[in-house]
Structure formats: structure tokens, C-alpha cells
Amino acid sequence: MQEILTQLGFTPKEAKVYLSILELGPSEVTMIARQSAINRTTAYQILEQLTFKGVIKISQQHPKIIYQAEEPEKLAELLEDQIKTKQNQLQKLKRDLPQLKAIYNTLGNKPKVKFFEGIDGLKEMYDLSLTSSEPLRAYTSAEQLEKTLGARYTKSYFDNRRKRKIPIKSILPFEPYAVKLKQEEKKYLRSIRFVPKKTYNFSPEIYIYDNKISFISLKEHFGVLIESRELADAMKKAYDLSWGKAKEYHQKIIKNRQARLDDF
Numbered sequence: 001m002q003e004i005l006t007q008l009g010f011t012p013k014e015a016k017v018y019l020s021i022l023e024l025g026p027s028e029v030t031m032i033a034r035q036s037a038i039n040r041t042t043a044y045q046i047l048e049q050l051t052f053k054g055v056i057k058i059s060q061q062h063p064k065i066i067y068q069a070e071e072p073e074k075l076a077e078l079l080e081d082q083i084k085t086k087q088n089q090l091q092k093l094k095r096d097l098p099q100l101k102a103i104y105n106t107l108g109n110k111p112k113v114k115f116f117e118g119i120d121g122l123k124e125m126y127d128l129s130l131t132s133s134e135p136l137r138a139y140t141s142a143e144q145l146e147k148t149l150g151a152r153y154t155k156s157y158f159d160n161r162r163k164r165k166i167p168i169k170s171i172l173p174f175e176p177y178a179v180k181l182k183q184e185e186k187k188y189l190r191s192i193r194f195v196p197k198k199t200y201n202f203s204p205e206i207y208i209y210d211n212k213i214s215f216i217s218l219k220e221h222f223g224v225l226i227e228s229r230e231l232a233d234a235m236k237k238a239y240d241l242s243w244g245k246a247k248e249y250h251q252k253i254i255k256n257r258q259a260r261l262d263d264f
Contacts (some may be wrong), residue, residue, distance in 0.1 A: 008079055013038060017046045018055060018069065026059050026068040053078060097123060102131040111228035118221055123149060125207075125214050125223045126157050132166050133210035137239040139206040140172035141218060144182050148218040158188050165189070169239075172245045173197035174253050193246035194253045208235045 005015035013036070020035035021027060027035075047067055050056045055074050058064035096105075103211035116125050129136060147153045161168065167189040172178050174194040182192045207214040211232045216223040226232075 005075075008075060008081065011046075012196060014043065014046055017260060018050055021056055021067055021069045022072070027048055028064045028066055028163045082093040098127040102128055111226065111231070113227075116223040116225065119149065122216060122221060122223055124219070125216055125225060128212075128225070129207050129214065130157075130160055130164055130166065131211060134209055135153060135168060136161075137208040137243075138170045138238060139202065139242075140170040141203045141205050141206075141240075142170075143177040144171050144203045144218045145177055145205065146177065148188055148221070159264045162188050167191070168215060169193075169243060171239075171242060172200045193243065193250040195246050195249045196253070206235075208239055209234060225232050 001150040002012065002015040005018060006012060010018065016036040016038065017032060020032050024031060024035055029040060029043050032047070032122055033040045036043065038046070047056065051067075052057065054070065055078065056067055056069050058065060059068040082257070085199050116122065120249065149157075169191045170195050172181075172195070178194060181188075181190065182194075183207070184190070185192055203217070203219045205214075205218065207216070209232075211227055211229045212224060213226045213228075213232055213235050215226075
């Protein structure tokens with residue numbers, strides 16, 4: 001029985017005291033200490049701990065304090081509470097894993113390459129971008145993102161990025177869904193520039209932030225994450241050049257907004 005109780009989180013002395021109270025019935029501390037073969041002072045401390053756990057109670061205060069065990073079913077309730085706590089801790093850990101991985105992956109100076117597969121892998125890549133310490137630079141395939149990962153996850157990602165106050169600069173082909181994103185530009189901390197869909201239509205997305213470059217294939221459901229300060233800095237400079245050129249296309253598209261999309 002002591003071994004069972006220690007597996008439930010009792011210390012060896014707590015297990016002895018609890019079993020002694022079960023055997024003795026309602027008792028004062030002197031009898032409990034004697035039965036448990038521990039000193040009186042330690043017995044008081046342990047009785048307080050067991051009372052806090054909810055497995056014993058004080059049944060009488062005067063003239064002497066009498067301790068009594070709760071029904072043994074309380075042990076099952078105690079274990080259920082522990083399971084709920086562990087489940088909550090597990091869920092929190094799963095939510096924080098992308099941040100922990102980001103910290104782990106940046107240890108050391110060597111470049112790293114990591115591959116991701118499937119829908120869950122793609123979502124993990126997007127979640128990793130929420131660890132960015134700077135604005136995201138992105139070549140965006142807006143419509144394909146929602147088609148592949150679903151409207152629910154897409155909105156959740158946008159909301160989480162906004163909550164974490166991570167701005168994003170996006171270059172994306174001009175299409176109806178892109179216009180919708182443009183309309184929500186301020187709400188979601190976006191800066192958008194359109195490019196002609198005919199010339200620059202693309203489904204993969206590229207995210208550049210911190211020391212990372214994410215290549216995300218939304219059609220083939222795989223991604224590559226490169227961690228290299230040197231490569232990331234080069235890609236940021238290349239992106240800034242693209243951002244400047246995209247301004248010309250964007251102004252032309254906005255000016256000709258009433259024309260058919262295919263004209264671009």
C-alpha cells in the first residue's frame with residue numbers, strides 16, 4: 001500500500017501517516033506519530049500536507065485536535081485531479097513547442113536545414129514564424145494558403161500574429177482573395193504590394209525572418225526551413241529590392257483596378 005501511495009505522489013512519510021490514520025480511525029497527533037514511528041513535530045507537518053491534499057480532515061478542534069481520514073475514494077479523486085493537471089500541462093507544452101524548437105534550433109553557429117511534411121508540418125512552419133522578433137518578409141500565395149490549410153486555421157494564424165504584434169510585408173499576385181487581405185491590412189498589421197498574376201503567379205510561400213528562411217510548398221505539402229544568418233541577411237536584401245520593384249506594379253494595378261484580372 002505504501003508503494004501505491006508513493007506512486008500517487010505521497011512521500012514515504014506521508015504514506016505511513018495516512019495508512020496509520022486509516023488503521024487507527026479518528027486520532028490525535030500523539031497516537032498517529034507513535035503508530036507511524038515518526039516524531040510528533042514531523043507528524044504535525046505531514047498532517048497539514050495531507051489535509052491540504054484533501055485525504056484527511058480535522059474532525060474535532062477542542063479540547064484536542066482529532067484527525068480523521070476521508071473516504072478512500074478521495075484517492076481516486078486525487079489521481080483524477082493529477083491527470084487533469086498533467087493533461088493541461090501537456091496541452092500548454094504542445095502550444096509552446098514551436099517556441100522551444102525555435103530556441104533549440106538557433107543554438108550554435110552552424111547552419112541548419114529542416115524538412116517538414118504534410119498539413120501538420122506546414123502548420124508547424126507557420127507557427128514557427130510566430131516566434132519572429134522582427135517584421136516578416138513574405139512572398140505570399142494568399143488564395144492557396146486558405147485552400148490548403150483551411151479558413152479556420154488561416155484566420156487563427158492571422159489572429160495569433162496580430163496578438164503577438166508581428167507585422168508582415170507581403171508581395172502577392174493580384175487576385176480576388178488578395179484584395180480581401182488588402183482590405184484587412186491595418187487590422188492584421190500587413191503591408192501588401194500586388195504584382196501581376198500572369199507574370200508572377202506562384203503557390204509556394206517564402207517567409208524570411210530573424211535567421212530563418214521558410215520555403216513552403218502549399219500544393220505539394222512539404223517545406224524546408226533554413227537557419228543561417230548569412231543566407232537570411234542576403235534574402236532580406238533581395239526581398240527589399242523586390243519590395244521596391246513591386247511598388248511600381250502595385251500602383252499600376254490599383255490604377256487599373258476596374259480592368260479584368262487576366263489583363264495583368
